Amino acid sequence: MSTANTPTDPENPARRNLLIASGTGAAALAIASLSAEATLAQATANWDKTFPESDRVDHRKVSFTNRYGIALVGDFYLPKDRGDAPLPALAVAGPFGAVKEQAAGLYAQEMAERGFATLAFDPSYIGESGGMPRYVASPDINTEDFMAAVDFLGLNAAVDRTRIGLIGICGFGGMALNATAPDKRVKAVAVTSMYDMSRVNAQGYYDAMTDEQRAETLAAMSLQRWEDAASDDAPKLAGGLPDTLDGIDDPVITMYHGYYKTDRGYHSRSLNSNGGWNVTSPMSFMNMPLLTYIDEISPRPALLIAGSDAHSRYLSEDAYAAAAEPKELMIIDGADHCDLYDQKDIIPFDRLQSFFEGHLA
Numbered sequence: 520m521s522t523a524n525t526p527t528d529p530e531n532p533a534r535r536n537l538l539i540a541s542g543t544g545a546a547a548l549a550i551a552s553l554s555a556e557a558t559l560a561q562a563t564a565n566w567d568k569t570f571p572e573s574d575r576v577d578h579r580k581v582s583f584t585n586r587y588g589i590a591l592v593g594d595f596y597l598p599k600d601r602g603d604a605p606l607p608a609l610a611v612a613g614p615f616g617a618v619k620e621q622a623a624g625l626y627a628q629e630m631a632e633r634g635f636a637t638l639a640f641d642p643s644y645i646g647e648s649g650g651m652p653r654y655v656a657s658p659d660i661n662t663e664d665f666m667a668a669v670d671f672l673g674l675n676a677a678v679d680r681t682r683i684g685l686i687g688i689c690g691f692g693g694m695a696l697n698a699t700a701p702d703k704r705v706k707a708v709a710v711t712s713m714y715d716m717s718r719v720n721a722q723g724y725y726d727a728m729t730d731e732q733r734a735e736t737l738a739a740m741s742l743q744r745w746e747d748a749a750s751d752d753a754p755k756l757a758g759g760l761p762d763t764l765d766g767i768d769d770p771v772i773t774m775y776h777g778y779y780k781t782d783r784g785y786h787s788r789s790l791n792s793n794g795g796w797n798v799t800s801p802m803s804f805m806n807m808p809l810l811t812y813i814d815e816i817s818p819r820p821a822l823l824i825a826g827s828d829a830h831s832r833y834l835s836e837d838a839y840a841a842a843a844e845p846k847e848l849m850i851i852d853g854a855d856h857c858d859l860y861d862q863k864d865i866i867p868f869d870r871l872q873s874f875f876e877g878h879l880a
Contacts, residue, residue, distance in 0.1 A: 523586060527837065532732070542653060542755070542798060543772060545663065556711070562699045567620055567739075567786075568620045568621075568625075568628075568859065569620060569621050569624075569625070569629065569648075569783075569784050569785070569786055569861070570624065570625045572597075572628075573628050573631075574630075574867050575598065575599055575600070575632045576596050576597065576598060576599060576628055576632055576822060576844065577596070577597045577598075577599055578594060578595070578596050578597075578628070579594075579595050580592065580593075580594060580595075581593050581594075581671070582764045583667060583668070583670065583671040584662050584667065585643065585660070585664055585666075585667035586666075586667065587643070587660055587663065589643045589648065589649050589650045589660070590648065590649040590683045591640050591641060591642070591648045591667060591668070592640065592641050592646065592647035592648050593619060593638045593639060593640030593641070593668070593671070594620075594624055594627065594638070594640075595636070595637070595638050595675075596628050596630075596631035596636070596638075596639070597630075597631060597636050598621075598631050598632060598633075598634055598635075598636075601634075601677075602871060604637040604665060604679075604748045605676070605677060605678055605679035605820060606634065606635060606677055606678060606679060606682075607634075607635050607678075607679060607682035607683070607684070607875065607879040608635060608636040608637065608638070608675075608678040608679070608682065608683050608684070609627070609630055609636075609637045609638070609683070609684050609685065609686055609875065610634050610637075610638045610640065610665060610668035610669060610672060610683070610684075610685050610686070611623045611624075611626050611627045611637060611638065611639045611640075611685075611686040611687075611688075611691060612639070612640055612642055612665065612686075612687060612691040612694070612695070613687050613688030613691030613694075613695075614670070614688045614689030614690060614691065614712070614791070614860060615689050615690025615691060615716060615791075615870040616645075616711045616714040616789065616790040616791040616796065617657070617689075617712060617779075617784075617786075617789050617790075617791055617860075618641055618645060618646035618647075618786055618788045618789045619639040619640055619641050619646060619647075620646075620788070620789075620860075621784055621786055621788050621789060621860070622688050622784075622860040622861055623639040623640070623686075623688060623691075623862055624639040624692065624861075625705040625860075626639070626688065626772075626866075627639035628685055628688070629863070629866075629868055630868075630872070630875075632878075633721070633868070633872045634872075635875065636672065636677050636678050637666055638671060638672055638699070638830075639825070640668055640795060641662070641788075642656075642658070642660075642661050642664045642691070642694075643657070643660050643661065643664055644788065646788045646789075647788065651770060652753055652754050653753060653797075654756060654790055654795070654796055654797050654800075654879060655754070655796070655797040655799075655800050656690075656716070656796060656797075656800045656803075656804070657800075657803050657806050658694075658697070658716065658717055658803055658804050658809050658810050659803070659807065661691070661694045661730075662697045662698045662809075663695050663698075663791075664694070665685055665687075665691075665694055665695055665698035666698050666702050667707060669683055669685075669698075669702060670753045672841075673704065675677065678705070681706075682701045682706060682879035682880075683705055683706060683879070684705060684706055684708060684878070684879055685699055685707075685708045685709070686703055686707070686708075686709050686710070686711075686871070686876050687708070687709075687710045687711075687713070688710070688711050688712060688859070688860065689711075689712050689713070689714050689831075689856070689860075690714040690716045691712060692710030692712065692713030692823075692835075693710075693714055693716055693717075693774045693808070693809050693810060693834075693838075694713060694716075695708050695710055695711055695713045696710060696713070696809075696810060696813055696816065696821065696838065697743045697809045697810060697813075699710050699816050699819065699821070700813060700816050701813040701815070703813070705819065706819055706863050706878060706879055707820050707821075707822075707870035707874065707875055707878035707879060708816065708819070708820075708821050708822070708840075709820055709821070709822040709823075709824065709871055709875070710821075710822070710823055710824065710835070710858045711824040711825070711866070712822060712824075712825060712826065712829060712831055712835075712839060712856045712857070712870055713825065713831065713834055713835045713861040714810060714831055714834055715803050715809055715810055715834050715838065716811040717804045717805070717807065717808045717810070718808070718809075718810075718834070718870075719803040719834070720801040720805045721733065721804065721805040721806075721808070721855075724830070725833065733805070735762070735801070735806075737800070737805065737829050740798060740799045740801065741802075742804050743798050743799055744799055747798075747799065751848075754797045754798065755797070755798045756796065756797055756798060757796055757797075757798045757800075758795050760772060760775060760776050760779070760780060762780065764776055768806065768828075771830050771856075774830075774855055774856060774857050775791070776858065777857065778799055778857045778860055778861070779791040779792045779793065784857075784860065784861060784862065810838060810841065813838060813841050813842050814841065814842060814843040815843075816842060816843070817842070817844060817845070817846075818843075818844075819845075819878075820845040820846065820847070820869070820874070821837060821839075821842050821845075821847070822846075822847045822849065822870075822874050823839050823842075823844045823846070823847070823848050823849070824849045824850075824851065824859065824867060825848075825849075825850055825851070825854050825859075825869075826850070826851050826853075826854030826856060826858055826859055826865075827850050827851060827852050827853060828853060828855060829854065829855050829856040829858075829859075830855075831856050832850070832857055835848065836848065847874075849867060849870060851865060851867065
């Protein structure tokens, strides 16, 4: 499916501040897609991920539909040496603005190597999944996306539907926690570099947004809705990271750039690599708090993993404090936020394996 690219002004501080306040941390070009349905890619010998393909895992592209009728596309991974018994399963998504070919797929493939059936999926409006307009996020719909992934896994013959867990990364860590609370089919949840997207959007990083700034932000987005509604073009996008770091010394921007804008994590379908979110995406997050019922995950276990040097660490610590037992907070010494996206020598896969083996038994 074709896309149309329109340059944005990467030096516009209003756009950059809106992006940072939204927790997206990425993108230099505005992208519009005309697709209302999933552009489900056919099985191909070409490996389009940002990580090497494993010879210990079988992989295929799958599609399923959430309860809003949006077609979602995922990569389904199974261990090659799996026998005939149904397997415990994990649905994986994130980071916020990434696609399944990036961190989520890395996690899914690694956990499949360790004996799990895994599904890394693109959320609604993103990547190969459907939904219009493109590049919009929703606390409700994106929470539902995880539940729809549980639907898919529970109907798959390779999966033991009584042993399903979730892994959420970055902003989809918050969605995974939010989905687990009401969806009692989920038996355990783990998140890494977790963002509470409602809190970051509504209050800014470290809750530094003033009431006046919040009102101004909402007023600007409210007026933008009229502009979007009056136009035949795709909704305006916020813009984000510049293509280079010339003159940039902000450590968060530098960190995200080092993942999304380089060979390390760049992907052609990733918002955070190429584009940005719809300007009005933060509105629903600012008005509809995630994690209100995080204590209702209990008595099922939650594992929260964060880097000691991550700017987002406080979000995991506060979510841990709000959750009920059984719960675990694991701080990875010396790690920053993006290290837990793809650094296999830093991501505690052994702990993830033992956590899910113990709780999906």
